[in-house]
Amino acid sequence: MAPEAASAPRAGLLPRGRLALREAGLVFACTLGNFLCVTPTVTAVFGLFLVPIASEFAWKRAQVSAGLSILTLANAVFFPLAGWLADRYGTRGVVLAGNLMLGAAILGLSRATANMALFYTLFFLVGLAGAFSSGMLFSKVISENFTRRRGLWMGFSAGVGNGAGSTCMPVIAALLMQGAGWRGAYRDIGLIVIGVGFPLIFVLLRNLPGARPTARGGMRPAARPGELSLGRALRTAPFWMILGAIAVAGGCMIAVFAHVVPILTDKGFPVSQATLVLSVFALTCAVWQSTVGWILDRTESPRVTAPLYLVAALGLAIMQYGSGLAAMIAAGAMLGVALGTEFGMLGYLISRYFGVASFGAISGIMFAAVLLSQAIAPYLMDVAFDHTGSYGLPMSIVEAAMLCACAVIALLRPYPYPLHDLPGR
Numbered sequence: 001m002a003p004e005a006a007s008a009p010r011a012g013l014l015p016r017g018r019l020a021l022r023e024a025g026l027v028f029a030c031t032l033g034n035f036l037c038v039t040p041t042v043t044a045v046f047g048l049f050l051v052p053i054a055s056e057f058a059w060k061r062a063q064v065s066a067g068l069s070i071l072t073l074a075n076a077v078f079f080p081l082a083g084w085l086a087d088r089y090g091t092r093g094v095v096l097a098g099n100l101m102l103g104a105a106i107l108g109l110s111r112a113t114a115n116m117a118l119f120y121t122l123f124f125l126v127g128l129a130g131a132f133s134s135g136m137l138f139s140k141v142i143s144e145n146f147t148r149r150r151g152l153w154m155g156f157s158a159g160v161g162n163g164a165g166s167t168c169m170p171v172i173a174a175l176l177m178q179g180a181g182w183r184g185a186y187r188d189i190g191l192i193v194i195g196v197g198f199p200l201i202f203v204l205l206r207n208l209p210g211a212r213p214t215a216r217g218g219m220r221p222a223a224r225p226g227e228l229s230l231g232r233a234l235r236t237a238p239f240w241m242i243l244g245a246i247a248v249a250g251g252c253m254i255a256v257f258a259h260v261v262p263i264l265t266d267k268g269f270p271v272s273q274a275t276l277v278l279s280v281f282a283l284t285c286a287v288w289q290s291t292v293g294w295i296l297d298r299t300e301s302p303r304v305t306a307p308l309y310l311v312a313a314l315g316l317a318i319m320q321y322g323s324g325l326a327a328m329i330a331a332g333a334m335l336g337v338a339l340g341t342e343f344g345m346l347g348y349l350i351s352r353y354f355g356v357a358s359f360g361a362i363s364g365i366m367f368a369a370v371l372l373s374q375a376i377a378p379y380l381m382d383v384a385f386d387h388t389g390s391y392g393l394p395m396s397i398v399e400a401a402m403l404c405a406c407a408v409i410a411l412l413r414p415y416p417y418p419l420h421d422l423p424g425r
Contacts, residue, residue, distance in 0.1 A: 022208055026145060027153050029204035030138040033095060034161025035168075036197040038075065038102060038130030041189050042109075043068065044166040045173040052182045057114040067123035069375065074127025075134070076371040082131040083140075083364025091140050091360070092205050098132025099201060103194030105129040110187040135162065136360075136367045139347030143356045145208045148297060150351065155293030155344040162343075163286025227355025233362050238353045241408050243366055246346050249309065249405035251373030252398040253339040256316065257281060258378045263319065263391050264328060273325050277332040284336025289344035296348050301414040305341055309406035312338030313399045320395045338402065346370065352415045 034040075046068050054064045086094045105126040112119050135158050142154045169189070176185035233239045256263075260281060264274035295304060315334025318327055350363050384394040 019209070022206070023145075025204040026141070026206065026208060027157055029201050030141055030153070030157035031161040032197060032200055033099070033133060033138045033205070034135050034158050035165035036099070036102075036193050037133055037135055037162070037165070038071070038126060039135075039162055040165025040169040041102070041106060041193055042071065042126055042130070045170050045185075045189070048170060048173050048177065049182045049185070052177070053112075056182075057119075059114075059116075063116065067120055070120050071123045071127035071130070072371060072375045074124045075130050076368040076375070078128050078131035079134065079136060079368040079371065080361065080364035082134065082137065083360030083362070083367075085132075086137055086140055086360035087358055091137050091144070092207075094132055095137050095141075095205065096198065096202060098129060098134070098137070099197050100194060101129035102126070102133050103190045103192075103197070105190075106193060107187055107190035110183040110190070112183075134367070136347070136363050139351075140356070140359045140363065141205065143347065143351040143359055151293030151296035151344070151348045152290060153293070154347050155289035155291070155340075158343060158347075159286040159289030159340065163282065166282070227357050228362075229358050230361040230365070233354045233358070236353075238349075238412060239362075241412055242346070242349050242353070243369055245405040245408040246342055246349075246366075247369045247373040248401050249312075249338070250342040250346075250370050251377035252401045253312065253335065253342060254374040255377035255381045255394070256319075256335060256398060257339065259381055259391060260319075260332070263395075266391065267323075269325070269328065273328070276325075277328045280329050280332040281336045281339070284333045285340040285343065288337050288340025292341045292344035293348060296345065300418055302345060302349055302412055303410050305345060306406050306410040308337055308341045309402045309409065312402045313406075316395055316399045316402070320392065320399075 046065075050061055050064050053059070054061050057064075082094060082098070105122070105128070108122050108125060112122055138157055138161075139154050142150060142157060146153050172192075173185050173189060176188045180188065228236070257278070260278045261271065261274040264277060265271060269277075292305060292308070296302065311334050315331040315338065318334070319331040322328065322331065346366060347363060350366060351359060354362050381391065381394045384397075385391055
């Protein structure tokens with residue numbers, strides 16, 4: 001008898017209300033994990049620390065910002081290892097260890113000195129630790145525990161977690177800095193990550209009855225049709241199509257996101273209005289991740305999302321050639337839809353095309369590639385600006401990239417097994 005068939009009746013051992021609470025607790029734990037991952041707690045607040053650190057150490061701002069680049073590189077490099085460990089030993093243990101590591105690494109930032117090697121080493125350690133408590137691993141948890149609502153809860157936990165975290169943590173950091181300076185703020189953020197995140201994730205992040213945990217230390221589920229190892233996935237066309245489309249398009253969208261304010265101020269908009277458009281971009285992205293997950297849960301192919309890339313191209317054209325605040329807000333919303341689609345699709349597509357048995361290893365490679373693209377694309381956008389004196393050329397290149405990504409997604413074949421053939425909730 002297949003393990004799914006054997007474990008399915010066990011779901012009935014829990015009363016319906018208690019099972020619903022377990023499900024809600026698991027989703028909350030994944031959302032909290034995204035709220036306290038490296039993006040909200042370090043990357044989103046970095047701008048607040050940039051000037052105080054540069055002033056105290058008598059450094060150029062670029063020297064301080066290099067720490068963030070090192071963090072991003074370390075994060076990408078260790079994603080595959082984190083995914084492999086989660087496949088081998090179970091996601092929960094890796095996430096809990098990662099939470100402690102990340103909190104300790106952020107605490108370490110409070111001890112930084114004007115020794116540049118130490119400063120960069122501390123940011124490297126933050127990036128390393130962040131890979132082991134990343135949104136990729138929480139997507140793996142959702143994949144193991146949900147089937148028919150997988151896309152919805154993936155999008156919700158990542159969109160709300162990262163969105164709310166990236167909104168709230170800068171406010172929290174600013175308040176902490178008023179009383180304790182940048183060192184005290186880093187110290188307290190590290191304590192929040194451990195003191196709030198660890199106990200709640202420890203209690204709530206537990207597999208539901210009938211789940212398919214993939215740790216090799218326990219009984220592994222029987223392979224399903226279409227469920228592949230990393231090696232076999234690398235030899236398939238969907239792997240490279242997904243990787244290429246989402247990595248390139250995601251990098252392009254992050255590049256635009258990072259440059260919304262300079263793009264609009266160059267067009268004559270005041271900073272306040274440019275910031276409003278940026279906020280609309282970010283909020284739409286956070287909300288749309290759940291929406292695209294809900295859509296994916298109801299279809300047997302990701303082709304339905306291809307038109308959303310056209311929405312991005314239209315938004316870019318409006319931002320590039322349009323005028324008036326209303327048009328720019330509309331453009332920001334369109335771009336938020338595109339970026340939310342990017343963030344909402346990757347984990348879901350991995351689970352549907354390749355299964356969950358090697359989700360960690362496969363997603364580790366893909367998420368690392370996406371992160372590297374997101375690190376490089378904004379830099380290339382500024383290089384193009386330095387050579388041409390405007391963002392016109394890079395915006396046109398991004399539009400072309402989104403059209404290419406649209407074509408690639410439209411060519412993806414249906415999932416190897418229908419949703420109604422999968423057991424689970």
